[in-house]
Amino acid sequence: QYYPVDIVNGPGTRCTLFVSGCVHECPGCYNKSTWRVNSGMPFTAEMADRIIADLNDTRIKRQGLSLSGGDPLHPQNVADILKLVQR
Template identity: 85%
Template sequence: MNYHQYYPVDIVNGPGTRCTLFVAGCVHECPGCYNKSTWRLNSGVPFTPEMEERIIQDLNDVRVKRQGLSLSGGDPLHPQNVPDILRLARRVRSECPGKDIWVWTGYKLEELTAPQLEVVGLINVLVDGKFVQDLKDPALIWRGSSNQVIHYLR
């Protein structure tokens, strides 16, 4: 998996103070997407074990209390990203008590495959659905267009 940006302290992409990772790779290519640079799987830089460890350490850093981890992109549930996202989500669950995980995906919940659903089984909130330019609404919280659904899972 590759990623484009990591914010160790973020107050925009989900509730509270968070760590946010923007991964590479998206098959949806929604017209009007604000993050087109993340569409290609081979764009960005490799997600290394060192970067994974940094995220875990940042989530557990008591100097800056974080509510959790936000995963966006690109698409964290792109089939080629799922193994790394699954490993990271498992680590957050086991090593970062009390931290929540939010995931944004262009896939709809009912379209997800078994491996993608394995990730969903570990997260707290899934924001699903493609961005639709004609349904764009800047007043919406945590999503860009009104067709997107926020699923509170745990």
């Protein structure tokens, strides 16, 4: 799930991307629905382009990108996350 304008999941106004897939199963996790790697929608090049465009949009100044989940560093997420943050 993607929120182009978010003031809850990090300092200031940001974009927030929730990813799926997590093996940690932390007690008290409030996002248990994201533990399965196949929950949610696939991450696409179009979504990456939209996130970059939103971060560069000067009409709404964003302080950054929050990655949440699931686990952004889950093995199935790492390649896409690295490509995104390198941009």
